Amino acid sequence: MTIREFTRKYCQRSNKMALLSYFGNLIVYFFTFWLALQAIAYWWLVIPIVIVNSFAAVRLYVLQHDCGHASLFETKRLNDMAGYAVSIFTLTPYYAMQCNHNAHHTHIGNLDERDSGEIYTMTLREYQTAPLWKRAFYRLYRNPLLMLPIGGFFAFAIRNRWPKNTLKIGVWGVLVHNLAVMIWLGIIYAIFGWAGLIVYAGTVLCSGIIGVFMVYLQHNFEDTYWDRKPDLRFEAAALKGASTLDLGWWFDIATANISYHDIHHYNARIPSYNLRRCHHDMREVFDMQVIRWPQAIRNFSLKLWDEDQKRLVRFPGPKQSISTSVSAKP
Numbered sequence: 377m378t379i380r381e382f383t384r385k386y387c388q389r390s391n392k393m394a395l396l397s398y399f400g401n402l403i404v405y406f407f408t409f410w411l412a413l414q415a416i417a418y419w420w421l422v423i424p425i426v427i428v429n430s431f432a433a434v435r436l437y438v439l440q441h442d443c444g445h446a447s448l449f450e451t452k453r454l455n456d457m458a459g460y461a462v463s464i465f466t467l468t469p470y471y472a473m474q475c476n477h478n479a480h481h482t483h484i485g486n487l488d489e490r491d492s493g494e495i496y497t498m499t500l501r502e503y504q505t506a507p508l509w510k511r512a513f514y515r516l517y518r519n520p521l522l523m524l525p526i527g528g529f530f531a532f533a534i535r536n537r538w539p540k541n542t543l544k545i546g547v548w549g550v551l552v553h554n555l556a557v558m559i560w561l562g563i564i565y566a567i568f569g570w571a572g573l574i575v576y577a578g579t580v581l582c583s584g585i586i587g588v589f590m591v592y593l594q595h596n597f598e599d600t601y602w603d604r605k606p607d608l609r610f611e612a613a614a615l616k617g618a619s620t621l622d623l624g625w626w627f628d629i630a631t632a633n634i635s636y637h638d639i640h641h642y643n644a645r646i647p648s649y650n651l652r653r654c655h656h657d658m659r660e661v662f663d664m665q666v667i668r669w670p671q672a673i674r675n676f677s678l679k680l681w682d683e684d685q686k687r688l689v690r691f692p693g694p695k696q697s698i699s700t701s702v703s704a705k706p
Contacts, residue, residue: 383643386654405432430582431630437466438632444474445644469553472539485613500682528584594637614642
C-alpha cells in the first residue's frame with residue numbers, strides 16, 4: 377500500500393466534528409479573553425490566561441487554514457463562510473492567506489521558489505558570497521530572540537494589513553478585512569477601554585511567538601528537504617521537507633494537530649481533526665521521522681541550507697566565511 381492510498385480514508389470530513397472544533401475554539405477564545413480582563417489587576421494571573429487565549433488564537437488560525445484547503449467542513453461554501461468569519465480574530469485576510477498558502481504548498485522544497493514560504497532560508501553558498509550587510513541582516517532575521525516576538529507581532533499585526541501578492545489577489549478583500557479588524561478593536565475599546573487593547577496586544581504578541589515557533593519548526597530542521605527542478609520530487613518535499621512535531625497530546629489539542637505537518641503537505645484534504653490519528657496509524661506501517669522537544673529547541677540554531685551535504689546547518693565561523701568568499705571570486 378502506498379502512502380497516498382493509506383491517507384485517503386482519513387480525508388472524510390464531518391460537519392459535526394468541524395462545528396465542535398470551530399465553535400468550541402471560539403468559546404475558549406472569547407471566554408479566556410474576558411477572563412484575562414477580569415483579572416487585569418493581578419499580572420501573575422493574567423499571564424497564564426493570556427497564554428491560553430493565545431493558543432486559542434493560534435488554533436483559530438489553523439482552522440482558518442483548514443477552511444482555505446476546503447478540508448474542515450463538508451462543503452466549500454461552509455469552509456469559506458467559516459474562514460472569512462474567523463479571519464477577523466486571526467488578523468489574517470482569508471482569501472489572501474488561502475492563495476499565498478496554496479502557493480507555498482505548490483512550491484514546497486523548491487530552492488528556486490523560496491519566497492513562497494513563511495520563513496526565508498538562504499543556502500550556505502549564498503550566505504558565504506553575500507556582502508557583509510546582507511549577512512548581518514540575515515543573522516538578525518534568523519535570531520530566535522528577534523524572530524519569535526518581533527517577527528510574530530509584525531507578521532500578524534502589521535504585515536497582514538497588506539499581505540504579499542495583495543495587488544494580484546485583490547485589494548478590496550484586504551481593505552474590507554482591515555475595516556472589520558478596526559471595528560473589532562473599536563468594540564474592545566468601547567467595552568473595556570485601554571486595558572482591553574493592552575491585553576489584546578499581549579495576546580497578539582504571545583500568539584505570534586507560538587505561531588512563528590510552529591512555522592519555523594515545520595520546515596527548518598536538520599534533515600529537511602530542498603532541491604531544484606528537475607530533481608525536485610513532490611513526495612520527498614512533502615514528507616521530508618515538512619516535519620512531525622511530537623510535543624505531546626496537550627500541544628496537539630492546543631494547535632489543532634498542525635504539528636503533523638508532513639502528512640498535511642502530502643495530503644492537504646485531511647481535516648485537522650483526523651491528522652493526529654492518521655500519523656499515529658502510519659507509524660505502524662511506514663517509517664516516519666519525528667521531532668520532539670530537545671531536537672525542536674536545537675533546530676533554532678540551524679540557519680542555512682547546505683546544498684552539498686543536503687542538510688540544514690549552523691552559521692559558518694568567520695574564517696570559513698572569509699575563505700569561501702575569497703575562493704568564490706573569479
